[in-house]
Amino acid sequence: MNEKTSRPVQAECEIISNRKVGAYHHLTLAAPGIAEGAKPGNFIAISVGDSRTSMLLRRSFAIYQSTSRGPFGGTIEIIVAPHGDGSTWITERAVHDRLNVVGPLGNAFKLPKDPVRALLVGGGYGSAPLFPLADLLRQKNSRVEMAVGASTAERVFAPVEGKRSVHSLAIATEDGTLGSKGRVTDLFDNSLANIDIVYACGPMGMLKALSTIGDAAGVTVQCAVEESMACGIGLCMTCVLPVRDKDGTLKMLRSCVEGPIFDGAAVDWDGIGTIPPGTYGAPK
Amino acid sequence: MTQSSFDFRTTLGSAHLPNPILTASGCAANGKELSAFFPLEEIGAVVTKSVMNHPRSGRATPRMAETPSGMLNAIGLQGPGIDNFLREDLPWLVEHGARTIVSIAGESVEEFAALSRKVRNAPGVSALEVNISCPNVENRGLVFACDRSSAREVIEAVKRSVGNSLPIIAKLSPDVTDIVSIAEEVVSAGADGLAMINTLLGMVINTETMRPHLANKTGGLSGPAIRPVAVRAIYQVHQAMPKVPIVGMGGVLTGNDAFELVLAGASAISIGTATFHDPSAPVRIKDELEELLISRGFTRFSDAVGYAHRGQS
Ligand SMILES: Cc1cc2nc3c(=O)[nH]c(=O)nc-3n(C[C@H](O)[C@H](O)[C@H](O)COP(=O)(O)OP(=O)(O)OC[C@H]3O[C@@H](n4cnc5c(N)ncnc54)[C@H](O)[C@@H]3O)c2cc1C
Ligand SMILES: Cc1cc2nc3c(=O)[nH]c(=O)nc-3n(C[C@H](O)[C@H](O)[C@H](O)COP(=O)(O)O)c2cc1C
Ligand code: FES
Numbered sequence: 001m002n003e004k005t006s007r008p009v010q011a012e013c014e015i016i017s018n019r020k021v022g023a024y025h026h027l028t029l030a031a032p033g034i035a036e037g038a039k040p041g042n043f044i045a046i047s048v049g050d051s052r053t054s055m056l057l058r059r060s061f062a063i064y065q066s067t068s069r070g071p072f073g074g075t076i077e078i079i080v081a082p083h084g085d086g087s088t089w090i091t092e093r094a095v096h097d098r099l100n101v102v103g104p105l106g107n108a109f110k111l112p113k114d115p116v117r118a119l120l121v122g123g124g125y126g127s128a129p130l131f132p133l134a135d136l137l138r139q140k141n142s143r144v145e146m147a148v149g150a151s152t153a154e155r156v157f158a159p160v161e162g163k164r165s166v167h168s169l170a171i172a173t174e175d176g177t178l179g180s181k182g183r184v185t186d187l188f189d190n191s192l193a194n195i196d197i198v199y200a201c202g203p204m205g206m207l208k209a210l211s212t213i214g215d216a217a218g219v220t221v222q223c224a225v226e227e228s229m230a231c232g233i234g235l236c237m238t239c240v241l242p243v244r245d246k247d248g249t250l251k252m253l254r255s256c257v258e259g260p261i262f263d264g265a266a267v268d269w270d271g272i273g274t275i276p277p278g279t280y281g282a283p284k
Numbered sequence: 285m286t287q288s289s290f291d292f293r294t295t296l297g298s299a300h301l302p303n304p305i306l307t308a309s310g311c312a313a314n315g316k317e318l319s320a321f322f323p324l325e326e327i328g329a330v331v332t333k334s335v336m337n338h339p340r341s342g343r344a345t346p347r348m349a350e351t352p353s354g355m356l357n358a359i360g361l362q363g364p365g366i367d368n369f370l371r372e373d374l375p376w377l378v379e380h381g382a383r384t385i386v387s388i389a390g391e392s393v394e395e396f397a398a399l400s401r402k403v404r405n406a407p408g409v410s411a412l413e414v415n416i417s418c419p420n421v422e423n424r425g426l427v428f429a430c431d432r433s434s435a436r437e438v439i440e441a442v443k444r445s446v447g448n449s450l451p452i453i454a455k456l457s458p459d460v461t462d463i464v465s466i467a468e469e470v471v472s473a474g475a476d477g478l479a480m481i482n483t484l485l486g487m488v489i490n491t492e493t494m495r496p497h498l499a500n501k502t503g504g505l506s507g508p509a510i511r512p513v514a515v516r517a518i519y520q521v522h523q524a525m526p527k528v529p530i531v532g533m534g535g536v537l538t539g540n541d542a543f544e545l546v547l548a549g550a551s552a553i554s555i556g557t558a559t560f561h562d563p564s565a566p567v568r569i570k571d572e573l574e575e576l577l578i579s580r581g582f583t584r585f586s587d588a589v590g591y592a593h594r595g596q597s
Contacts, residue, residue: 006322010563048562053519054353056507056561096448102563111580230348231560234317236310236332237362252341252362257317273499274344281362 006037008233012103015093016072019126022154023251024125025080025091026064034103038066040133041261043095043225044076044103045232048086057230059086060256062201063129076103079128079157105202105232106260109133109199115141116196120166121184121210122148123202127157130201131225134165141169144197146154149206151186153177185209192217200224200264202254211264221264227255242268250279292574294328294551296529297451297476299410301328301383301552303587305353305542305570306532308556309334309387309455310411311360314373315380321563324382327570331554334415337398341433343423343498345395349488354507354535355557356486361389366399370406378408385414385453389453391421396438400445407589411451412532414442414475420579422558426527427597429457429482433465436473455479458513467521471528478521479531481514505568511535514546522549522590537561539572544553546573546585547592 013029016025021024034044045058047269065077093099109129118137127148134144148165150156151174163169170187171179180187184206190213192198200210201224214221227239234257243253244266252275253259268276275282294304303334305327307427314316315330324330342362346517354556361516363492364373366388377384386403390396396414403412416428438456446452454475460466465480496502514534522530532550536542542553553573558565582588 008563010321053349056353056557057350057355100562128365206584228346228348230350230357231563233320233563235313236357236560237313237342238345238357240342240345240347242361250551254341274347275341277342281341283341 008102009033010100010102010107012098013076013100014072015095016092017077017095018093020157021079021159023081024157025082026077027080027090028075028077029099029101030072030119031076031101031103032073033068034101035066036068037074038063038076038104039108040129041104041106041108042100042104043232043260044078044104045229047100048089051203055086058102058229058232059090060105060229060232061243062126062129062224065132078207081125099268102233103159106256107258109224111140112142112197114145117194118145119141119192119195119198120144120146120205121159121198121200121202122146122152123184123206124155124201125157130199131159131165132164138165143273145188147169147185147187149173149202151175185213185259190217192219194218198200198222203227204269206233207264207270211269212226212266214264216280217237223264223267224260225262225264225267226260229256232256242271242279244268252279269274289583290578291586294585296411296453296531297467298448299385299451301410303328303514303574304546304552305566305572305573306531306552306554307331307559307566308554309415311556311559312565314369315377315382317579318563319380322567324380326375327566328552328564329383329410330377331385332363332369332377332387333363334387335363335366335369336361336389336391338368339363339368345498346498347503349497349503351486351488351505351507352509354505354509354579356488356498356503356505357483358503361459362498366402367413370402371480375404383410384408384409387411387415387455389415390416390420390438393422393437393441397441399415400442404446404449409450411453411456411477412442412446413453413479414438415455417457419551427457427459429455429466430460432466432469436469439470439475451476453477453572455482456517457482458510458517459485459582464518464520464524467525469529473524477529477531477551479533479551480521481510481517484510484513495500506535506539508537508541509534511541512543516569517545518548518550519546519592523593523596526590526593535566537571538576539569539576542573543576546588547590549590550595551589552588568583
């Protein structure tokens with residue numbers, strides 16, 4: 001399977017539904033032209049506010065589900081956590097309102113050719129893009145275990161229908177309001193004895209911890225990172241983080257086009273927020 | 285009147301462009317990504333990200349903050365360096381039919397001179413934009429564009445390197461007491477045109493962490509928030525030197541915004557931050573501006589340039 005993304009499209013997308021699920025909003029958008037090319041791991045960028053908005057920058061959201069056919073043509077579903085003014089504005093939109101969407105953006109999770117034993121780890125709304133990935137993996141006869149963690153029950157995103165996509169689902173909350181009390185990394189054997197590949201989406205701290213576990217166990221961890229983005233389409237260079245290329249050179253790569261999926265072992269997690277010494281083009 | 289009889293052409297020194305809408309340096313990368321949204325040859329020219337002599341990592345993140353009707357950025361000129369740029373990025377633009385204005389940035393007069401010598405010999409360049417809003421490492425890090433003699437030295441060195449082979453456009457910073465005097469200085473040093481305005485220095489403090497939001501602490505403010513500053517700067521400089529072509533920019537989101545800068549005296553308009561909001565902004569604004577000019581009875585774009593100055597002496 002090709003992890004490259006099809007050309008992004010900009011479109012006015014009608015909201016088909018907007019449902020509250022726990023602390024999040026589950027939005028379904030009619031997105032013909034965007035949905036067809038979408039792959040698990042891709043994201044969309046939505047403009048916020050009316051035509052005279054003072055919020056100029058688009059907000060990015062991982063694609064939860066996409067269908068290329070149906071009564072509305074292609075549809076895209078996203079899970080939105082109201083955070084600041086922009087994401088809150090999105091969650092307050094009504095059915096039939098339109099959102100200006102650019103997508104699909106970024107790279108996608110890489111899929112192995114042969115059946116594997118995969119562990120999917122999601123933090124908060126980060127579990128959303130892992131469900132369609134689980135479906136694809138299962139179509140290839142892979143075994144899929146999922147572990148989902150969040151601070152509290154209403155921030156766990158694990159819908160009933162999603163449970164059918166996986167062979168097992170374990171949940172942890174830090175306050176113990178759902179599943180076991182603790183962190184998502186407490187949910188599985190950290191030696192990754194029966195795992196061939198890990199896919200992860202969630203906060204940077206979780207991704208870093210998983211990459212360390214993967215390194216020790218010799219298992220690849222594909223991480224979907226979340227960096228602050230001004231454009232989402234590769235124009236501005238705001239969304240960079242230090243990543244090692246094939247030759248071992250650290251480069252500041254754009255997470256909106258070269259990512260958001262990176263091999264956890266290649267990311268200099270401790271170097272995020274700095275220009276690590278030796279980075280390509282670093283000040284002498 | 286029909287659309288086809290409208291003359292949308294503009295000139296920047298010896299560069300002739302089919303229409304006056306350009307990208308803004310640093311807001312369109314080097315064209316490739318934007319070409320997914322519209323054919324680059326539809327706009328007047330692509331202005332590339334300011335490139336330096338050597339590859340640059342840029343600054344640490346966070347590099348941006350959204351602000352009311354604008355944003356702050358502190359990218360730190362991340363880029364491939366001039367040799368990679370000329371080997372990979374420029375040929376790609378030329379192949380795809382994009383007219384290209386190459387923006388260069390340096391930390392010393394010598395770096396600007398070396399960069400312009402390399403660009404002079406590259407095929408397919410319409411003009412050279414000289415981003416002098418960079419710190420001069422040889423003068424206590426004082427920004428070239430904020431000091432008359434440093435600004436003059438850079439433009440003189442660039443002029444010696446390129447001669448008359450390429451129009452030289454000096455990009456000015458609005459963070460100066462008297463932008464007209466800087467403009468006059470660089471024009472007398474050999475600049476064929478001026479680009480204005482670059483970003484204004486600003487700062488955001490995160491009230492949760494109670495620290496500056498950007499890793500670099502300060503950043504450049506762009507977007508509609510700065511448009512009145514751009515209009516004022518363009519108006520003042522056009523009034524002082526009506527014959528010198530100006531590439532106007534600063535918060536243009538619509539054809540009407542572009543029209544405002546044209547009325548002030550801009551012969552071309554660069555679209556920057558608006559492209560982050562709407563990736564097809566450059567072509568949309570081009571179409572909106574053309575329609576607007578026709579509806580106001582203009583038959584030639586050039587007649588509208590500086591129209592707000594009419595009847596003044
Ligand atoms: C690739 C990617 C996928 C994402 N997927 C989801 C998702 O599925 N569901 C979800 O709820 N959120 C997701 N986010 C985070 C979401 O984009 C931010 O929460 C949102 O942009 C915050 O905007 P705001 O107006 O509420 O906050 P403000 O703080 O007002 O935003 C100000 C600026 O900072 C940027 N910003 C602030 N926080 C973030 C952040 N965490 N990540 C990136 N940019 C940020 C905003 O885009 C905006 O430009 C994703 C981010 C990225 C980069
Ligand atoms: C993210 C970003 C990067 C920029 N990089 C450059 C640059 O490399 N060189 C330059 O001359 N100006 C640069 N600029 C300034 C713009 O070219 C332009 O002068 C300014 O943003 C005002 O126009 P706007 O409001 O339309 O964005 C940058 C602006 C932004 C927002
Ligand atoms: S967000 Fe602009 S380059 Fe990635």
